Amino acid sequence: MKFTRFWLVGLFCAAATAVYVFTAKADEESDKLKKPIRELAAAIAKDPKNKSLAKMAEKIAKMEAAEIDLIMVLFKLRSKGGLGVGDKPDSVKPDGIEQAIIALDRKPPSSTALKENAKAWAQMAYDTAAITKVIYNKHGLNKKKEIETWTKYCKEMEAKAIEFAKACTAKDATPASIQKAARALNNVCLNCHNDFR
Numbered sequence: 001m002k003f004t005r006f007w008l009v010g011l012f013c014a015a016a017t018a019v020y021v022f023t024a025k026a027d028e029e030s031d032k033l034k035k036p037i038r039e040l041a042a043a044i045a046k047d048p049k050n051k052s053l054a055k056m057a058e059k060i061a062k063m064e065a066a067e068i069d070l071i072m073v074l075f076k077l078r079s080k081g082g083l084g085v086g087d088k089p090d091s092v093k094p095d096g097i098e099q100a101i102i103a104l105d106r107k108p109p110s111s112t113a114l115k116e117n118a119k120a121w122a123q124m125a126y127d128t129a130a131i132t133k134v135i136y137n138k139h140g141l142n143k144k145k146e147i148e149t150w151t152k153y154c155k156e157m158e159a160k161a162i163e164f165a166k167a168c169t170a171k172d173a174t175p176a177s178i179q180k181a182a183r184a185l186n187n188v189c190l191n192c193h194n195d196f197r
């Protein structure tokens with residue numbers, strides 16, 4: 001009896017370790033994407049129509065870590081392996097792209113928050129556009145119709161992310177204009193997750 005319990009505890013520990021190692025490995029893999037994604041984001045911010053963007057995205061898409069589940073981790077909180085919002089941890093809250101977009105969709109920012117965070121939000125929107133450029137072919141789908149839907153969402157996400165970035169840096173930006181742009185972007189996330197996640 002005692003012996004069985006001992007084994008069960010052992011088995012539990014082994015399983016817990018496996019989960020822990022697996023999660024840590026996933027974060028490590030996602031980490032490798034951060035620098036090239038940020039470089040691509042900076043290039044998009046400079047000129048969204050630049051011809052070399054496709055090549056940059058293609059190169060990232062070929063990385064071993066460029067799998068849809070690992071790429072999507074970049075949207076999570078910085079503390080959970082995501083890119084985060086702003087240059088320094090927790091300088092802008094919430095410090096994760098997905099949570100930040102959801103928060104701005106739900107409630108317009110205060111005028112103070114808008115002034116303080118507009119630059120960081122624009123950065124996260126360009127990060128989002130960069131991530132989108134990498135996931136166009138990361139669907140693993142076979143049916144033509146499904147691939148078309150996936151591609152449509154990607155195109156929408158890229159466009160809405162850039163519109164959101166521009167809304168953040170616009171001279172006449174208002175809390176309402178930021179919320180509107182965040183909502184349009186969040187709707188694309190929700191629609192694609194509804195169909196494919």
Ligand code: HEC
Nearest residue numbers: 068069072073075076098150153154157188189192196197
């Ligand atoms: C073109 C389709 C598509 C779009 C657009 C999309 N996602 Fe995803 N997302 C997915 C899929 C598919 C998964 C599930 C990946 C997996 O685990 O295999 C996912 C998973 C996630 C996860 C979970 C990651 C994890 O490990 O728990 C987060 C966070 C996420 N997406 C955030 C976002 C945000 C934020 C947006 C919009 C800015 C967005 N996604 C737009 C397809 C999409």
